[in-house]
Each structure stands twice: as C-alpha cells, then as structure tokens.
Amino acid sequence: MDFSVAEVRQILLAADALEREDPLRRAKRLAKRRVALLFYEASTRTRTSFELAAKALGADTTLVSSLSSSIEKGESLKDTGITLQALGAECIILRSPYSGAPYLLAQATGLPVLNAGDGMAEHPSQALLDLRTILQLLGIRASAISEKCLRGITLTICGDVLHSRVARSNALLLPRLGARVILCGPEQLLPKTAERMGPGITIERDFDAALRQSKIVMMLRIQAERLAGLSIDLDDYRRRYQANAGRIAACAPKAPILHPGPIIRGMEITSEVADGPQSAIARQVANGVPIRMALVARALKGGKR
Amino acid sequence: MDPASGLDAKRDVLLSEGKIAAIENPGQIRAAEAEIFDAKGLVVAPGLIDIHVHLREPGQGYKETIATGTAAAAAGGFTSVCAMPNTVPVNDAPETTRWMQAPERGASARVFPISAATRGSMGEALTDYAALKKAGAVAVTDDGKPILGDDIMLEALRAAAALDLPVIQHAEDTRLTGGCSMNAGVLAFRLGLRGMSVEAESSLVERDLDLLKRVKHGHLHVAHLSTKKALDAVRAARRAGLHVTCEVTPHHFALTEDRIGLYDTNAKMNPPLRAESDRAAMIEGLLDGTLDAIATDHAPHAAHEKEQEFDRAPNGITGLETALGLAISILHVRHKMPLPRVLALLSSRPAQALGLNRGILAPGVPGDVVVFDPAEKWVFQAEGSRSKSKNTPFDGWELQGRVRLTASEGRVVFRS
Numbered sequence: 001m002d003f004s005v006a007e008v009r010q011i012l013l014a015a016d017a018l019e020r021e022d023p024l025r026r027a028k029r030l031a032k033r034r035v036a037l038l039f040y041e042a043s044t045r046t047r048t049s050f051e052l053a054a055k056a057l058g059a060d061t062t063l064v065s066s067l068s069s070s071i072e073k074g075e076s077l078k079d080t081g082i083t084l085q086a087l088g089a090e091c092i093i094l095r096s097p098y099s100g101a102p103y104l105l106a107q108a109t110g111l112p113v114l115n116a117g118d119g120m121a122e123h124p125s126q127a128l129l130d131l132r133t134i135l136q137l138l139g140i141r142a143s144a145i146s147e148k149c150l151r152g153i154t155l156t157i158c159g160d161v162l163h164s165r166v167a168r169s170n171a172l173l174l175p176r177l178g179a180r181v182i183l184c185g186p187e188q189l190l191p192k193t194a195e196r197m198g199p200g201i202t203i204e205r206d207f208d209a210a211l212r213q214s215k216i217v218m219m220l221r222i223q224a225e226r227l228a229g230l231s232i233d234l235d236d237y238r239r240r241y242q243a244n245a246g247r248i249a250a251c252a253p254k255a256p257i258l259h260p261g262p263i264i265r266g267m268e269i270t271s272e273v274a275d276g277p278q279s280a281i282a283r284q285v286a287n288g289v290p291i292r293m294a295l296v297a298r299a300l301k302g303g304k305r
Numbered sequence: 306m307d308p309a310s311g312l313d314a315k316r317d318v319l320l321s322e323g324k325i326a327a328i329e330n331p332g333q334i335r336a337a338e339a340e341i342f343d344a345k346g347l348v349v350a351p352g353l354i355d356i357h358v359h360l361r362e363p364g365q366g367y368k369e370t371i372a373t374g375t376a377a378a379a380a381g382g383f384t385s386v387c388a389m390p391n392t393v394p395v396n397d398a399p400e401t402t403r404w405m406q407a408p409e410r411g412a413s414a415r416v417f418p419i420s421a422a423t424r425g426s427m428g429e430a431l432t433d434y435a436a437l438k439k440a441g442a443v444a445v446t447d448d449g450k451p452i453l454g455d456d457i458m459l460e461a462l463r464a465a466a467a468l469d470l471p472v473i474q475h476a477e478d479t480r481l482t483g484g485c486s487m488n489a490g491v492l493a494f495r496l497g498l499r500g501m502s503v504e505a506e507s508s509l510v511e512r513d514l515d516l517l518k519r520v521k522h523g524h525l526h527v528a529h530l531s532t533k534k535a536l537d538a539v540r541a542a543r544r545a546g547l548h549v550t551c552e553v554t555p556h557h558f559a560l561t562e563d564r565i566g567l568y569d570t571n572a573k574m575n576p577p578l579r580a581e582s583d584r585a586a587m588i589e590g591l592l593d594g595t596l597d598a599i600a601t602d603h604a605p606h607a608a609h610e611k612e613q614e615f616d617r618a619p620n621g622i623t624g625l626e627t628a629l630g631l632a633i634s635i636l637h638v639r640h641k642m643p644l645p646r647v648l649a650l651l652s653s654r655p656a657q658a659l660g661l662n663r664g665i666l667a668p669g670v671p672g673d674v675v676v677f678d679p680a681e682k683w684v685f686q687a688e689g690s691r692s693k694s695k696n697t698p699f700d701g702w703e704l705q706g707r708v709r710l711t712a713s714e715g716r717v718v719f720r721s
Contacts, residue, residue, distance in 0.1 A: 100497075118497070168497060
C-alpha cells in the first residue's frame, strides 16, 4: 500500500467520476488498449471486477491463468511477463501466491503492474474498495479524504490475520486516514508482532470486547491453503471468533459487517449475519468495479503503481 | 604483518619454489633473479583463508566452477578456501573429494574440501571419515541439511573426534523453518513472508553442545552464527571448556534484515539477515574473541535463479571479493579493531579452527601471501566480479582496503 493520502483521494474521486460517466463515453477512454490479467491463484471477485473494469473503459483484456498456460510448464514470472509484453500488453494485473511478486514483474517488464493480491503481503485494490465502502457507510465523500477523515472511527479486523493480505493492506491504509484498527484472533493466526506493523494498530484477543469498541467490523476466513501445518481447533475458534447473530446483537448491534470473501458460512460468519441487515458484503463487491476502473485508468496514464 | 607471530614491521619477503623462502630486514635478501614487487605503503600478510565457500563443482558449473570461484578468492586476497560438500553429486566419497583438488580444476587458490558427514547428506548413515580424511577432507558437515537426529550427530562427533576432524554444523532446526525465507519478526509479518525464529538456530547449537559434552576430544565448529542467543551459548560452552569454534559471515556483521527492502533476493540467504541487536552481537563476538573466524559462505547463483519471487529464489550470496574490504571498513575503521586482529580472523584463526597448516608468514611455509592497501577506498562493482555469479547485496558499496597482489603457493594469482 504505497499510495499517499492524496493519491488515495484521487483514486476514489476517479472511481466516483467513472462510475457516473456515460458508459459509451467511458468505453472510449482506453479503447483498444491492451490489459493482461495474469492469475496464478483462483479468484472470483477480483478477477471478474478487474476484467469488467478494464472492459468498461474499452480496453482489450486477456486472461492468463496458471492452469491454462505455459506457467504449468515451468515458465518463470519474468519470462511470462516478457511474453505478455511482446504480445502488446501495456499493463499487467497480477495475482500471485508469492509475496512481493508484483515488484519482480514490474522490474522485469518495465510495465505498470497492478497488484491483485500477492501471497500474504498485500491486496491494495481490496483495501481501496473497502475504504470506499466504509466512507459510503459513514457518509463521508471522497473529496473529504485526509489524514483525519476517519478520526474517532475504530474498525475491528477479526480472523486469520497472519495469512491475510487484505488485513495487511487495510491495517496499513486505514490508520493513515485517522482510523484505529483492532486486530482480533488467536495467537496462532495473529502473532503479537502484528501490532508493530504500523501506527494505530492494536491487538485485542477478546472478540466481544473488540466489537464493543468498533464502529465497523471486518471478518476474515481461515486460509486453509496457507496454514502450513498449523492445526486449529475449529469448534473453539467458532466459539470465540464467529460473527453470529447473538454476538453481533449483543456487542455491535449497529456496526456494518464487511468480509472480503470468499466467506465460509457457519465458520467465521453465520448466514444470519452474512445475509442480515448489517452486512455490507454485497456493497463491497459492487465497489470493486469502480475502484478497479480508477486503478486501470491510472496505470495506463503512465502513473506509478 | 603476521598476526600469528605478532610481527608488524618492515620486512622483505622472498617467495621461491612455492614456499616462503625468506623473511628479512629490508635490503638483506640477495636474489638477483627475483621479480620484485614494491609493496611500499602496503601491508604484506598471510594469504587469507575462507573456511566456508560453495564452489558448485562438481555438477553446477553454470553457477561457478572451481576455477572461477578460486579466481574470485584470489581477487579477494584468499589463498585457501574450504569447499562445502553440497555439490551434485554430494561430496560424500573420497573420489569426489580428490577430484575437487585435482590440478585439472585450474584452481587459483588451495582448495580444502569439507566432505559430507552423512551419505548423500541425508542424515542417516555416516560417510567413511578415515577415507575422506585420507583423500584430503579437513572436516565433515552436511551444511544446509543440518544433522537433526541426536544419535547420528553423536555418532558423527565421535567418529570425527577419533580422527581429529571437526564436525561443522549449519545450526538450523529445519523442522521449525519450513517455508521460511527471512528472519522472523515484524518485518517478515509486514512483507507477508514466513520467518525463521532465533530459536531455530540457538536450539540446535544448544543441542549440539550438549552432545559435545559426551564426546571425549570432540570438536564442534558452528558455521555462520547469526543470532545473539546462539553466540551466547557458544561463549558459555567454551568457558566451560568444550572444544567449540565458530564463524560469522561479513553480511551478518554488516547488514540487517532491512536490506531486503522490497523483496531483494540478493539479501536472501540462510541463515537470514537478522535484527540490529543480533548484528551488534556479532560485532561484540568478534571484538571479544568468541568468534574464531570470518567466513564468507560464498554461494553463487545464476541470475535467472535469483530473478524469481522471493520465496522461490535460492538462498545465498557471493562474498569472496568483498570480505576483506567489509572487515576493514567495519571492524577496523568503525570499531577500531587493530588491523592484525582483523587479519587473524581471516587467516591464522580460521586455520587453527580447522587445523589447516596455513595462515602464517614464516620461512618454509607455503608461499601464500596477500598484499593490500589498508587505506585505499574503492567501489565494489558486481559486474566486474571474477565469480561466475553476481548475486551480492554489496554492489556499489564503497569499501576500504584493496587487494593489490595475491600469491598462492608462490605463484602470483591476482594483481590489480
């Protein structure tokens, strides 16, 4: 998350403008420009919304995924990037299971690279669409984005923080706008060092206590694919960290509930909560396209990642 | 300047027939046929000794060969290098050990092989230490695949002790470091990388020291220490009378994990760069004498191997050409360690640690000499490296102390 506060404001303002714009005019902005989506991990929301965003601006898109390409034959990220460049890609949207991969690809190709999630490290476009969702819920305009615009707002991020790039990007972004971020989860999924990642971040192991302090709640799933030998007592986990109707009614009856997806119903969140009146999950997904339109447009203007 | 004897004076040195023929007061040596090298203003010292290098031969000549690796050694002032056994095949047999020392390899420095401690470095069955020693092995180790089993480690220490060989251990409990690519801590957390804990190193050192207590005349050498906790364990064990020696790399006293920046794979090695408190402890251990040697862990890798995602890139950096400059710049200039002590860490003391009959300036010993300018500042350029690989975090660093001439067994192998 290496955007300045001013850049964040510009991106969210651009998202507003592009969302409002006449679709036919909008489709001329990047007419026939070439955008490659390079996905080394499964993705529904991020891939579809990046693709729809690029197409809404008129760009030609091509999807290269690990199961249908030379990646399977052992081609390196660098060589795949150079190949896409030779085919005319002007921007690459990368999803990688490896932290830091976007830096490598940008260095290898010299192209603008949009990070669609890298390993456990970052998911910047998700954090930006989460921010847009939060601002909408709080009634704050994008033009008001500043170092202080979220002052007094506490947000709890609960779950598998250790393996979550969404948690990292949000925990690094929101405090820069004045918010306080509480991280919540068991030691195994939330090491104490997480607190020292940046300013404005605290750890609270008691989910109820965290909820009582929070204006907004973000739930995370347990990333079974990254547990690497960790064993979690799931019954105990549900008892302590599940967002269920009783707990939410008792501790955070008004707080919007966010979740970057995919949700595992009955695990970190129950259907009553995911589908209930406080759920902002569908709104988050809807915000994906305008944010990603702004990011793709910005990348192809020659701005930095 | 001969740190072993304490000599620090103006002398003429005559090399002849591969040996040091004479060391005399200026003007005393008569040798009309001799080629003269004017070392005015320079330091003449025993050729440097690096007891931990990876020369990649046999089997991985695309990374380095014995010829290119020892050419880099010569450029760095080293005349002896101890080659680790993680070659392809693993150097676990006398034929391989001998092959590495054969004249056909075209070495510019003396290669002392360190052979595998277990067959295939699989940690299961000991290799034939007597045969390996006879073939030229100076120690045994499984280096990057540390010996985890208590029984087999004890067996190795005993078998080696009977032959007066040290067992070298890369101290890492690999059961605790699966999938890890840097030091554990807040930086690893922020970068989304899995971290190796300090305990993964210190616990294995402590285990090995416990085993060493049970072995009469046993000698454990701990490779590339990187944590204060493990260093403290070695310090205490030595005070208790155990025969344990240890080394540190230049990068572990020069750099911290911050050097990784945005996933720079030239700052990825094992053990990983650590926190500042650990780096400071390495300096302390060098100053108080606990650390016996500076060893580079020279680990060349091809560019395409390092140009990968951080988790996928192999561990290791080159180090032979920057070691002397880093040692002088950091230990002598910044921390005021007298120059002879710096040189001892790069020659006589590592020689003692592994029982090599090198690292001294005296008539009759092999003609291994380095001549360097201790005051000259220069900029290291990876591109100009003699090594086949350029994977170094020190590209573009200004260093003090530049090698001007290296002679290995009487032969000039480098001159600048």
